[in-house]
Amino acid sequence: MRICIQVENLSKTFVLHHQNSMHLPVLDNASLRVHRGECVVLHGHSGSGKSTLLRSLYANYLPDSGHIHIRHHDQWIDLVAAAPRQIIDIRRQTIGWVSQFLRAIPRVPAIELVMQPLLDLGVPRPECADRAAALLTHLNVPRSLWKLAPATFSGGEQQRVNIARGFIVDYPILLLDEPTASLDAANSAAVVELITAAKARGAGIVGIFHDAAVREQVADRIHTMSPPPGAAHDNH
Ligand SMILES: Nc1ncnc2c1ncn2[C@@H]1O[C@H](COP(=O)(O)OP(=O)(O)O)[C@@H](O)[C@H]1O
Ligand SMILES: [Mg+2]
Known part of the structure; x- marks a missing residue:
């Protein structure tokens, strides 16, 4: 190996x-x-x-x-x-990094936060959105929250958004x-x-x-x- x-x-x-x-x-x-x-x-x-x-x-x-x-x-x-x-x-x-805490950015929706690292690599937006949706679904983040900024989410919800963001790129x-x-x-x-x-x-x-x-x-x-x-x- x-x-x-x-x-x-x-x-x-x-x-x-x-x-x-x-x-x-x-x-x-x-x-x-x-x-x-x-x-x-x-x-x-x-x-x-x-x-x-x-x-x-x-x-x-x-x-x-x-x-x-x-x-x-x-x-x-x-x-x-x-x-x-x-x-x-x-x-x-x-290198991807997943900490215990999400750094929420005011007014940026959860799904955008998740997509960002993949968008930064030049991957087309629809593909980034599909991948983000799959991860948020896998992590049981309710669809009703995806378009909201995570500042008001519970600790566990924020953490799951954070994990989705950390795993969206195949680092x-x-x-x-x-x-x-x-x-x-x-x-x-x-x-x-x-x-x-x-x-x-x-x-x-x-x-x-x-x-x-x-x-x-x-x-x-x-x-x-x-x-x-x-x-x-x-x-x-
Ligand atoms: N930025 C820092 N400045 C000063 N001391 C620190 C800093 N980060 C960690 N420490 C100290 O270094 C030691 C190890 O911390 P840390 O690496 O967080 O341990 P662990 O993750 O194993 O609990 C602790 O005594 C902590 O207080
Ligand atoms: Mg520690």
């Missing part, structure tokens, strides 16, 4: 400027390899750096040292050294930060189906899932976060 993400010796220490520049080491020489078609689940206690690692894989956080090699089309790009334009390209075409890599956090069992199962289908078409997935049942269904491998030396004593 081909590799799509290769993380090497990643380290990250947050410096808390409002607390006497306290140093909080979060990642210490973390390494991780993800193949196409597999889902690697990050595991560890709250505060162990799961979201920090995931955000680094989306270039939201810049690590202090190490490399994040991403397979982008037919080349390898190190996100740690990538130019902003390359990062934009990678986010548009190679080669998907990063999922607790996508099922506020969903009931039936809707979690619908998300598990999307993840399974993404793996089957060859996507490499890195995810965080609190729900043990979901984790067991999607994980091919568990990556246990290892605490930096002395991290637990850093507050004293």
